[in-house]
Structures are given as C-alpha cells and as structure tokens.
Amino acid sequence: MLRTDDRHYLFADDSGESQMLIRHSILTSALWMVATTSMAATERDYISMAGSTTVAPFATAVGERFSQTSHLRPPQIQAIGSGAGLKLFCSGAGAETPDIAIAVRPIKPTERETCEKNGVKDIVEINIGTIATVVVQAGSGSKIANLTRKNLFLAMAKEVPDPKNSAKLIPNPYKTWKDIDPTFPNTKITIWAPAEMHGTHDIVINQIMLAGCQQIDAMRTLTGNDPKTLVATCTQPREDGVYMEFKDYGAAIKEVQANPTALGIMAQNQFSQDAGLNPIAIDGYEPSAPSIAHSVYPLTESLRFYVKKAHLSSVTGLQDYLAELTSEAAIGTNRGYLSAIGMVTLPLADRNLARASVADLTAH
Incomplete structure (x- = not known):
C-alpha cells in the first residue's frame, strides 16, 4: 500500500511561472502515484498468507529457512483460523490479498x-504432512484412560437418545462421565473445543460428533433414516455450559490446566510437552507418530x-518458498525439520x- 505525507506547502508568490511549476509538479506527482499504485497492484516483495493457527508454525519454520537461503523477506503470516x-484468500486476486491460504481442512464448495x-x-492444493487432533486433560485430574467417539458424542451433543427409552430424543441429561459409562470417574463433564474460525472445529464436528453419533444405532431410527436430519441432529453441540468453544488456544490451555476435570480438544502442536496435559486414547489408539502415519x-x-x-509471476520468492516447503529437508522422514516441531x-x-x-505450478 502506498503511503504519502500529509504536508501543506506555502509559495512565496503567485506569478504565472510559479503557478505553471506548481501545476507541473502536481501533474508529475499524480502520474507517479498512479504508476506506483499500478505496480503495487501487480507486484509485492514478500509472500502473504493467512489461515490456520495449527499450520502457521510450520509455515513460519519454512519461511525462516527460505529467508536465510534466499536473503528475501520472510513471509507475512496471519494466524486467524482456516475459515477466516x-x-x-478468496476475496480477490490482487496484491492486497494473500498468496496462500493455510488450512487443516479441505476448502468447502x-x-x-x-x-x-x-x-x-x-x-x-499442496498437502505437506499430518498432525493429530487430541483430547487432553490435566495430569492432576482423574485420568480417563480411553474414550470412544460415541462417549464424546454423548458428552457433547445437544440431544441424545433417552437412556430410559431409546425410542426418543431428549435434551442431554449427562452431567458426569460416570453417567455415560459406570467405569468412568464420577467427575463433572466440561469440554473446551475450538470455535468455528479454527479448522479443527470441523474435526470436532465431523470426525468426533458425527462419527460418534453414527455408532449409535437408535440415531438413524430417531432421525427417520434421513441423512440430512441425521447430520443436523448429530452435529449440534449442547448449550448448557458443559461444552464451550474457544477462539484462543492459549486461553483454552490455561482453562484445562486450572480444572483437573476439564477436557480440551486441540491440535497436538498447540501445547508443549511441559504444559502438563495428557492426551487420551481415542477408540483404543494413542496419538503416536506411527498410529497417525x-x-x-x-x-x-x-x-x-x-x-x-x-501470483507466482508477481510475488517475489513465492516459487522458491514452495520449493523449500516441499523439500526433503523440510518434510522428509526422520531428518525433515518440520517433524521436529510436531508434523x-x-x-x-x-x-x-x-x-x-x-x-x-512453476512450469506454467
């Protein structure tokens, strides 16, 4: 964006020659501004990207390597969530829009x-690796060794089958984990999950709630065997203060750390190993590198x-950044530097x- 001073000039006289010089100067300045503004619309000397807070650390790490080797400016990254x-990204194709959108979910139709x-x-679309979404609890809490997605659905959903009469749906009655499974601790259900701005929100809705709901045979009957009704019912979180959504990962981590009975759902790279949070096995599987891979x-x-x-031809360094992003040095097995930070x-x-x-991309 072109920035200009807001100066005012006082001229000593108003002779014809002076006025001509003034008009010439104004015309020259105007033409220069038009030219440079036009250039700014087609050229930029840094890479711009926006999106997932989960992907941002990996994009940043690649940007640092790229900047060191190319001696160009590192990319400007707005970590604002996949959806945002x-x-x-989709707002236009000019230099004022991002060159890259980073996300943990597919782009929607x-x-x-x-x-x-x-x-x-x-x-x-370039897919560089994978990462786990995990359900965590504070190390000081009564440990839940394993959760199924069915358990999580029953804890999170707005409506569930009546435990006394599975032929009807009722507002979620479950207050403690023991209410859901007698082998679970008798502790209050409190779940923190990412808000819709985060791509991980889609994981919660589709891979946890919907998948868990589909494990309950009665849900198909209760929704009239209509796929659209099933999805709508299965993906509606409860609104009674048990299930809460967060915008900021740091704040959510503090909430889970402070409440030994609370669970948090987040990408595995959003918290450090010394944060005191323990991932819970889901459907019998720990979120280990082999099980994820x-x-x-x-x-x-x-x-x-x-x-x-x-944008490849108008943004300086974009091609080189993408080459570094997909290099074996970055994404290779064992020696790739992105695996060292959780990928x-x-x-x-x-x-x-x-x-x-x-x-x-670069061949055309």
Missing part, C-alpha cells in the same frame, strides 16, 4: 464458489497450503505428489 484465512466469483480461479488414530488433520497460481511425515509417494504439484 480462506475468506481473505461454498468457498470455492466465492473464489471463482472474485476472480480466484487457478488454485493448487498409518491412519489408525482416528483424529488427524492434513496440513494444507492453497496457492494462487496467478507427522507423509509416505514418499505423497511427498513426491506435493513436489509434483509445485513443479506443475
């Missing part, structure tokens, strides 16, 4: 429609980069596919 980032409407037509652990997120093809690497075939996507 994609909204900015409605978002693609918005992109198309606003002239963002050639978008390439082999898609055995059920709650995983892909680290996605959506790139505007039109689970993809199989070699998928890593090659990411590099092929970048090669295809």
